[in-house]
Amino acid sequence: MKRLSSETLTGAQRSFGPDVPVQIVHLGIGAFHRAHQAVYTQQAGAGEWGICGVTQRSATVAEQLRPQDGLYSVLTRGADEQRLDVVDVVRDVVDGSAEPERLTARLADPEVKVVTLTITEKGYRLGPGGALDRLIAGLAARQAGSGAPLSVLSCDNLNGNGEVLRDLVLAHSPGDLADWVLRNVSFPSSMVDRIVPATTDADREQAAAQLGAHDAALVVAEPFRQWVIQDDFAAGRPAWENAGAEIVADVAPYERRKLRVLNGAHSLLAYLGALAGHQTIAQAASDEVLAQAAWRLIEQDVAPTLAEDGLEVLGYGKVVLDRFRNPALPHRTTQVAMDGSLKLGPRLLGTIRDARASGRLPESALLGVAAWMAYVEATTTDGDLPLDDPHADVLSSAVKSGDVVDSLLAVDQVFGPDLREDTAVRSALTDLLPLARSFRR
Numbered sequence: 001m002k003r004l005s006s007e008t009l010t011g012a013q014r015s016f017g018p019d020v021p022v023q024i025v026h027l028g029i030g031a032f033h034r035a036h037q038a039v040y041t042q043q044a045g046a047g048e049w050g051i052c053g054v055t056q057r058s059a060t061v062a063e064q065l066r067p068q069d070g071l072y073s074v075l076t077r078g079a080d081e082q083r084l085d086v087v088d089v090v091r092d093v094v095d096g097s098a099e100p101e102r103l104t105a106r107l108a109d110p111e112v113k114v115v116t117l118t119i120t121e122k123g124y125r126l127g128p129g130g131a132l133d134r135l136i137a138g139l140a141a142r143q144a145g146s147g148a149p150l151s152v153l154s155c156d157n158l159n160g161n162g163e164v165l166r167d168l169v170l171a172h173s174p175g176d177l178a179d180w181v182l183r184n185v186s187f188p189s190s191m192v193d194r195i196v197p198a199t200t201d202a203d204r205e206q207a208a209a210q211l212g213a214h215d216a217a218l219v220v221a222e223p224f225r226q227w228v229i230q231d232d233f234a235a236g237r238p239a240w241e242n243a244g245a246e247i248v249a250d251v252a253p254y255e256r257r258k259l260r261v262l263n264g265a266h267s268l269l270a271y272l273g274a275l276a277g278h279q280t281i282a283q284a285a286s287d288e289v290l291a292q293a294a295w296r297l298i299e300q301d302v303a304p305t306l307a308e309d310g311l312e313v314l315g316y317g318k319v320v321l322d323r324f325r326n327p328a329l330p331h332r333t334t335q336v337a338m339d340g341s342l343k344l345g346p347r348l349l350g351t352i353r354d355a356r357a358s359g360r361l362p363e364s365a366l367l368g369v370a371a372w373m374a375y376v377e378a379t380t381t382d383g384d385l386p387l388d389d390p391h392a393d394v395l396s397s398a399v400k401s402g403d404v405v406d407s408l409l410a411v412d413q414v415f416g417p418d419l420r421e422d423t424a425v426r427s428a429l430t431d432l433l434p435l436a437r438s439f440r441r
């Protein structure tokens, strides 16, 4: 079968002509970007905002997209609806590791107005040749060249993702770069939401039958999507609101609600679900016992911490649990379970800290942490469960070194002294760990 490309695409499937200028650089062109920000950019509609997608850690996506002239399709799968759309706003793909000069030149190009990022929680650390290192090199080249203003928009699941990124960039900018960045670069925060599991070969086969061409860069996503963006742009931006994005003054309440309700429940279901032998989030969320645990987390623990934000929580939570049950989207529990040491903080520990400050003991959020502990422990004895985590070595030796609760609470990369020294938290975790272990099949 022929490969998807400009040649195989029919006119009806194409939205824009050949001359879409690159005005956005996206760092981390994984599955999520292709099903989220790129789709918003496509649907914003003017055909003036082309994207240069950057791969960093592996050349795979570059190898998938380049022979297809940047074209790919999105297979949207709801419980009872399905559609396939071609996206044609990716107009260049750079392999950041193999072509660092080309990446720097793109970041310095005054035509580029926006840099977006989906580099995972792990990406927000400085390291030679890492995404942030390359971003800083690009900003330095921009300062030395046109000096044109730029907006850098994080789309990763972090609390205050714009501020986190800005602080990292400023702290590691050499010479007078920090001063230039402060005056010329904005770092809006954003809340992003659309469930986009890793694509499988079966998905590609299904799409090929519909498309009449093989699409190596296919992504699969749920129908729901949301993007709330802080209105803080230093240069232009696409009219993403035309595609349904919400442009607001303060993203923090939306971000808190999404991370605590959706991602908190996601992580709880992933750890208990994986222990219970559920392969997918849909299976875990359809297990009555697990669904009740997720609902108690939302209703009893998370909702009180969000009361002052003024956003609706329980209706939002019901929609989230319905989305998780979408049987057409096989999102693996082990995919959501990965990188727990970085995910627990924004997803569960914020809820626990706020509840403790109000004198409550949030048992379901603590069950989520106990489930993570039981999961980490199980990975050391059971080859079926992967411990895919940047702190895997520290975590594995912690659980092997004695009492699981004590030794994991001692891991500084995850917990602070406040939680470690809270005797009510410690003893609740000690009581809940056997319950979490009892899910193991």
Ligand SMILES: NC(=O)C1=CN([C@@H]2O[C@H](COP(=O)(O)OP(=O)(O)OC[C@H]3O[C@@H](n4cnc5c(N)ncnc54)[C@H](O)[C@@H]3O)[C@@H](O)[C@H]2O)C=CC1
Pocket: 027, 028, 029, 030, 031, 032, 033, 054, 055, 056, 057, 058, 118, 119, 120, 121, 122, 123, 124, 130, 131, 155, 156, 157, 192, 193, 194, 195, 196, 197
């Ligand atoms: N998949 C989803 O449903 C959603 C994902 N997101 C955000 O997008 C991120 C990426 O998700 P996907 O695209 O689905 O994953 P993916 O596995 O398809 O792509 C991950 C991307 O991050 C880059 N990356 C990984 N580790 C990195 C590191 N240490 N430094 C720099 N770059 C690194 C990879 O090169 C790749 O481009 C998530 O971690 C999350 O923050 C947000 C909402 C939904």
Ligand SMILES: O=P(O)(O)OC[C@H]1O[C@](O)(CO)[C@@H](O)[C@@H]1O
Pocket: 157, 192, 193, 194, 195, 196, 262, 263, 266, 335, 336, 337
């Ligand atoms: O990042 P995870 O835990 O693998 O979950 C997958 C994604 O699904 C979502 O929960 C849906 O938006 C994201 O926030 C999350 O990144």
